[in-house]
Amino acid sequence: MFAALLPKSAPFFEMLQEQNQLLRHMAGLLVEMLDRTTGMDDAHKRISLLEEQGDALHVRIIRALSQTFITPIDREDILRINQMQEEAMDGIHTLTTRLHIFEFDEVRFPMLQMSRAIRSMLELTSLMLDGLSHRQDCHKTHAFRLLRDECDMVLAVGLAELMDQPENISARDIMDILKWSQAYDRISMLLENVNSLAETLEEAVLKNV
Structure with missing residues (x-):
């Protein structure tokens, strides 16, 4: 009788998983945007709508x-997962806005490869969140580390390529370097957002599984 009078918990895991699904959808559109530059405008609009949701x-x-009053896991963990996923969505939206404004004729391969790795990292966060909701061990530390190391290596290659320019560089080439430097900076920030989300989920798993 007393249990029936207690306030019911909101469906926090369902909401966090819905949020994660939006995030992964945005990451997929980022890859699509970089893989097919002719569709950048449409992809950016769709990402903006998802970010509003x-x-x-x-x-x-x-x-x-x-x-x-009652939550399935510590409310601090729910709050942090919510915040980290929100920041990752903001990071994708900010990056795609820059890409859309810069109107690159061609996309550098390191940028595309990093976006694919980030998409894979977010797929891992989905598995971790699902495991957490069922109180199952769902550590993905090793897989995350491999993808993070890949991103760090590819970013280093991309920046080295960007700086490897002839002495008689044109004004247009200089502008292109500046644009790509900003784009690499933004995807590096996004990578940090995703890494923070993974660490937050790992901590929640250690506490609750």
């Missing part, structure tokens, strides 16, 4: 936490 869901989770 993500913002609304982020607020909904926070509101639910403020109104819920």
Whole structure:
């Protein structure tokens, strides 16, 4: 009888998984945007719409936490996962906005390869979140480390290629270097966002599984 009178927990895992799905969809569109430059405008619009949905869901989770006494895991973990996923979505949106504004004729391979690796990293976060919701061991530390190391290596190659320019470089080439430097900086920030999300999930798994 007493248990029936207790307030019910909001569906936090369902909301976090919905948020993660939006994030992975955005990551897939980022790869599509870089893989097919002719569709950049459409991909950017779709990413912007998904980011708006993500913002609304982020607020909904926070509101639910403020109104819920019982949570399936520590509310601090829910809050941090929510925040890290929100920041990753913001990172994708910011990167794609820059790419859209710069209107590159061609995409450098390191950028495309990093976006693919980030998409794979986010697929791992989905598995971790699902495992956490079922109280199952879902550590992906080794797989994450391999993808992160790949991104670091590819980024280093991309920056080295960018700086390897002839002495008689044109003004247009200089502008192109500046644009790509900003793009690499933004995807590096996105990589940090995704890495922070993975670490947050790992901590939650260690505490709750």
